[in-house]
Amino acid sequence: MTCSSYREAISARLDGEALGMPSRELDDHLTSCPGCAGWAGEAAVVTRRARLAAAPAVPDLTAAVLGALPRELPGVAAAARTRLADSALRLALLAVGVAQAAFVLPVLLTGAGAMSAPVHMAHETGAWNLAVAAAFLAVAAAPRLAAGALPVLLSFTALLLPVTLADLGAGHVHVERAVAHLLLLAGVFLVCTVAWRGRRRRTVRALAGRQVAA
Numbered sequence: 566m567t568c569s570s571y572r573e574a575i576s577a578r579l580d581g582e583a584l585g586m587p588s589r590e591l592d593d594h595l596t597s598c599p600g601c602a603g604w605a606g607e608a609a610v611v612t613r614r615a616r617l618a619a620a621p622a623v624p625d626l627t628a629a630v631l632g633a634l635p636r637e638l639p640g641v642a643a644a645a646r647t648r649l650a651d652s653a654l655r656l657a658l659l660a661v662g663v664a665q666a667a668f669v670l671p672v673l674l675t676g677a678g679a680m681s682a683p684v685h686m687a688h689e690t691g692a693w694n695l696a697v698a699a700a701f702l703a704v705a706a707a708p709r710l711a712a713g714a715l716p717v718l719l720s721f722t723a724l725l726l727p728v729t730l731a732d733l734g735a736g737h738v739h740v741e742r743a744v745a746h747l748l749l750l751a752g753v754f755l756v757c758t759v760a761w762r763g764r765r766r767r768t769v770r771a772l773a774g775r776q777v778a779a
């Protein structure tokens with residue numbers, strides 16, 4: 566379970582709502598995670614302050630507020646769009662991973678389809694390319710792994726791209742095999758996008774947390 570799930574449970578506890586997990590499990594996490602323990606302390610202070618502050622006298626704006634409300638709350642619509650985009654990215658990555666595995670598996674099992682490379686070379690490249698497919702599938706299943714997969718995937722792509730172009734020019738590679746590398750490019754692009762979106766979301770959350778704490 567991630568820290569954000571525990572923080573949801575902390576908020577629920579402060580509001581006297583159901584935690585969505587055993588209370589004991591939350592307490593155990595709070596003793597072992599200083600980040601969440603600090604967050605819980607700050608959240609408690611904010612909640613107390615909000616409850617203790619005397620409500621200032623305000624004019625009744627109900628009619629004006631209701632009149633100004635959009636038909637659909639923008640926050641809700643944006644969250645739905647984000648979820649949709651996340652799912653689409655993961656599905657695309659799943660498709661690329663499966664296609665890459667399907668392309669590589671025969672090479673790995675039989676040593677065939679690797680042009681005139683010696684059998685062990687074919688096996689070795691096959692294993693490497695299957696590992697790349699596994700990385701795509703792993704990120705599709707668990708997007709938080711995206712950033713960690715990037716150093717290897719980006720180095721591989723950065724090295725393979727220029728040598729493939731040079732080999733194409735010199736006639737050392739069949740066009741079909743070079744075209745298969747487009748799968749790699751597509752997969753790496755998707756992993757980069759997943760990592761970038763995850764990072765942006767964490768930054769936004771951290772900024773929001775800092776504003777709450779301030």
Ligand SMILES: [Zn+2]
Pocket residue numbers: 567568571594598600601602
């Ligand atoms: Zn935590």
